Amino acid sequence: MRSEFDKYADEYTQEIDKAASVSGEKFNYFVETRIKLVKNALKGSIPGKILDYGCGIGITEIFFKRYFPMAQIWGIDTSTDSINKAKSLKLQRVNFDKPKRFKDNTFDVIYSNGTFHHINHDKHLKILADFHRILKPGGKVFIFENNPYNPLMMKVMRECRLDKDAKVITSDRLENVMKKAGFKVKKGHYYLFFPKALSMLRFLEKYMKRLPIGAQYYVQGVK
Template identity: 25%
Template sequence: MAAPFDSYSATYDDVVQRSIAFSGVRHEVFLLAKVRELAGIFERHFGPRPPDLLDVGCGIGAMHEPLQPITRSLSGCDLSADCLATARQRHPAIDYRAQDGNDLPWPDASFDATLAVCVFHHVPPAERRALLGQMARVTRPDGLVLLIEHNPWNPLTRLAVARCDLDDDAILLRAGESRRLLREAGLRDVRSHHFLLAPSAARWAGMCEAPFRALPLGAQYVAFGRV
């Protein structure tokens, strides 16, 4: 994964925006919608105390500015040295570390929550269990492990993936596959829901699509479980 993403470290935002240009929506809207979903999950699970969060496969840290207000501390790791250099330049206060294969460079139980956003569809299927095991390892007891992934049942999502140079190696996962991986990693209370049925980061959008979250309609989904 490292080499292809190294070559896009300076152009990542533009590449992603071109892939979704047909939607008429800026990439930032999709990022903020993810943060909105995470904020709700964190509030329900952790209450008023924000979590210490690790973002696995963080790339250039595109989500990190809006993530900071809903976390107590934020760390990130990636295989790409060039992407990490860009992330450090953008967010010098965040702890970024290089990832060695599937091994995460932190001790056991270092974080309240670990997150991988649109990462696992780049991970070869035979290696997914190992990476998820590492995410569980560095998560504290009763903490959360979360995956946000593209919904392969959504035709517009498939179009965006087909148009994105970064996704040439993508093997998309259905929500059921992500839940299975979480259970195989020993996580409890595993669940998932779809979101981005309407491409908006506004709170009303989340409220309107809430009745349909169990259906595979939204552009993306979040799957998560408790350590």
């Protein structure tokens, strides 16, 4: 069965660049920003095994390797065409595959960006409970999502072909579901407040992380 995202595998970065053009930034900027946030949140801890849930065409793994060069990384996605494109990157110590069952206590970090808004909300708890199972004790999950309270982000999503089926999720709701799944949850962290034209103000973002107006947010859970 083909995934909806198979038809976008060859155009994925172009679609994101087009949708986000109002920000003045390109796809790779957003990816690297997220990985930097993960690295900062880990506070010097070096993960041995990382899972990227909804890895798409594998661009995130390029940055994971840059910031965590010794980590072994798994990227999973329902789109066969995206997985094949990711495999063509031939990244060392990176495995790309369709979703499968992992053993208990396997990963130090689980990361997911922009995947949960493509999944029916009534399935989130089951997925997060499985994340809890496959994380090692003390392991961390980072779920990145688009902020429903940011009108510009909502405009971008309405105009992006990749998000035509999207069902956005608030930080508060995601936090509650993660708690039900067994995680100790840290309050949502908002970011992407300033476009490239105002990049000189981005140093302020670390003081604004609790303001629910950033274009994206992430919620961190600890097993």
